[in-house]
Amino acid sequence: MAEGRRYDGFVPGRYKLDAYGNGGFRFAEMSHRGSILTLPSGIKAWDVTDPDQLTASHFAPVIAEAADIEILLIGTGLDMVPLSPAIRDALSTAGMKIEVMQTGAAARTYNVLLAEDRHVAAALIAVG
Numbered sequence: 001m002a003e004g005r006r007y008d009g010f011v012p013g014r015y016k017l018d019a020y021g022n023g024g025f026r027f028a029e030m031s032h033r034g035s036i037l038t039l040p041s042g043i044k045a046w047d048v049t050d051p052d053q054l055t056a057s058h059f060a061p062v063i064a065e066a067a068d069i070e071i072l073l074i075g076t077g078l079d080m081v082p083l084s085p086a087i088r089d090a091l092s093t094a095g096m097k098i099e100v101m102q103t104g105a106a107a108r109t110y111n112v113l114l115a116e117d118r119h120v121a122a123a124l125i126a127v128g
Contacts, residue, residue, distance in 0.1 A: 012042040016114055020107045023126050037061055038110060038122040040068040048125055051076035054083065056090040062121060066094035070119035073110050075103030077125045096121075103127050 011028050017038070019026035024033040027043060035046040039061060048058055062072060072091060074083065080102055083091075091098050101109070103124050113120040 009045040010042055011044075014038075014040070014114060015043060016111045017107045020104060020124070021127055023128055025107070025124065025126065033126070035126045036122075036124050038120075038124070039065050040119070040121065041065060046123065046125075048123075051081040051125055054087060056087050059087065059091060059123065062096075062123060063090065063094045065121070066096055068119060069096050069121045071113065071121070072096045072098050073106040073113075073120065073122040073124075074098065074100045075106030075122065075124040076100060077103055078127050 011030070013028070015027040015038075017025055017027050024031060025036050026032075032043075032045065035048045037044050037046045044061065046058070048054065062069065080100060083098070083100055088098065099106075099109070104127070106122055106124055110120060110122040
């Protein structure tokens with residue numbers, strides 16, 4: 001945590017990801033251990049550790065902001081793990097394009113699309 005800034009599981013605003021690995025992410029001059037959602041409203045903690053356990057309900061915060069998201073990047077950890085049809089259907093019905101990839105690739109792609117001022121969000125499972 002930098003300069004007295006408190007992190008309580010949500011940071012409003014859009015920030016590039018400065019680093020990932022060691023079980024977490026660095027952004028907005030602070031660090032977070034665990035997985036994250038980068039949404040139009042801000043970055044929030046995401047209680048997901050295993051891509052095989054994902055359900056559509058894990059994406060409720062994403063779907064709630066779907067009107068402001070064109071592309072959703074999903075980082076599934078060290079390996080690319082396909083989404084279940086139920087999750088794909090829920091996200092597609094909400095109107096988003098979905099790209100599933102390793103977390104590192106998703107974090108890098110997120111930064112590029114954010115720099116291009118695209119309507120991008122990411123669901124990123126932390127990697128060790």
